[in-house]
Amino acid sequence: MRLVFMGTPEFSCLALQALVDAGHEIVCVYSQPPRPKGRGMEVQKQPLHALAEQLGLQVRTPLSLKSTEEQFHFAALKADAAVVVAYGLLLPKAVLDAPKFGCFNIHASLLPRWRGAAPIQRAIMAGDAQSGVAIMRMEEGLDTGPVLLMQAIPITVQTTAASLHDELAVLGAKLMVQVLQNPSVHGTPQPVDSVTYARKIDKAEAHINFNQPAGQVRNHIHGLSPFPGAWCMLNGARVKLLNVEVVEGQAEAGTVLESALTIACATKAIRATRLQREGKGPMDAEIFLRGFPVPAGTWAT
Numbered sequence: 001m002r003l004v005f006m007g008t009p010e011f012s013c014l015a016l017q018a019l020v021d022a023g024h025e026i027v028c029v030y031s032q033p034p035r036p037k038g039r040g041m042e043v044q045k046q047p048l049h050a051l052a053e054q055l056g057l058q059v060r061t062p063l064s065l066k067s068t069e070e071q072f073h074f075a076a077l078k079a080d081a082a083v084v085v086a087y088g089l090l091l092p093k094a095v096l097d098a099p100k101f102g103c104f105n106i107h108a109s110l111l112p113r114w115r116g117a118a119p120i121q122r123a124i125m126a127g128d129a130q131s132g133v134a135i136m137r138m139e140e141g142l143d144t145g146p147v148l149l150m151q152a153i154p155i156t157v158q159t160t161a162a163s164l165h166d167e168l169a170v171l172g173a174k175l176m177v178q179v180l181q182n183p184s185v186h187g188t189p190q191p192v193d194s195v196t197y198a199r200k201i202d203k204a205e206a207h208i209n210f211n212q213p214a215g216q217v218r219n220h221i222h223g224l225s226p227f228p229g230a231w232c233m234l235n236g237a238r239v240k241l242l243n244v245e246v247v248e249g250q251a252e253a254g255t256v257l258e259s260a261l262t263i264a265c266a267t268k269a270i271r272a273t274r275l276q277r278e279g280k281g282p283m284d285a286e287i288f289l290r291g292f293p294v295p296a297g298t299w300a301t
Helices: 010-021 047-054 068-075 093-097 119-125 161-179 214-223 285-291
Strands: 002-007 025-030 035-037 042-044 081-085 103-107 130-137 147-154 231-234 237-247 256-258 262-264 269-277
Touching (some): 002 047, 010 025, 010 047, 010 081, 010 161, 068 093, 119 130, 119 161, 119 214, 130 161, 147 161, 214 237, 214 269, 269 285
Parallel strands (some): 002 081
Antiparallel strands (some): 103 130, 231 237, 256 262, 262 269
């Protein structure tokens, strides 16, 4: 098939590679424009943009698809279908209608649960037992289109946003290849009585509140790991907790119970196993504590 591929972050890269490997012709790749990143704020190409160029594919980076000119250029590609994976721009109706078989989206949730910007993080933060991937035929609404294929995977007590992201990227690429073997299938309309929305993560949410049960604290931490990273203050330093486990323990919420970084919550406690001190790299708790001891009785705030 003649495909247009539209995406931006790492999550979209595996799907592009899978479609190329499956023998599809990628007539054009659309991605967000290069932007300043990192400490030096150097302008860098988005991950998908960089991959597309490595594959020798044409790349376009418009700021918007609302203009008649951009819509004309898109239609002129005469694509059989467009595949959209975390692109980050609204697709106007003229774009949605241009490909022969329409536009297909990989969404990282079990639709209609967690429509919107941050489905991976919100599923973990909410304590969901499972997540998954839905392949959807796109409509003008926010993730409202009929689902053509969906598959679930479990969320465990070890699952973080990073690990779930990687699992779903692999699964989404596989399912999209399957769907495009029969692109004329209409799909199943989403039920309207179980819709939830995964609003964008606000950095203000990252501050850890230990006045909650330990399981909720763990879900909050793992749902934001590694970015933006849930944090607290320890001995005057801002520290991100990246991986934790729920353990027995009781004291006033926020109290460090022992030197292995066990912190009391409203019920039970969490033990940090991987952390990141501000200005430092991530490290396992044992190594972290060698250079930054946190004695029992310290307050985590």
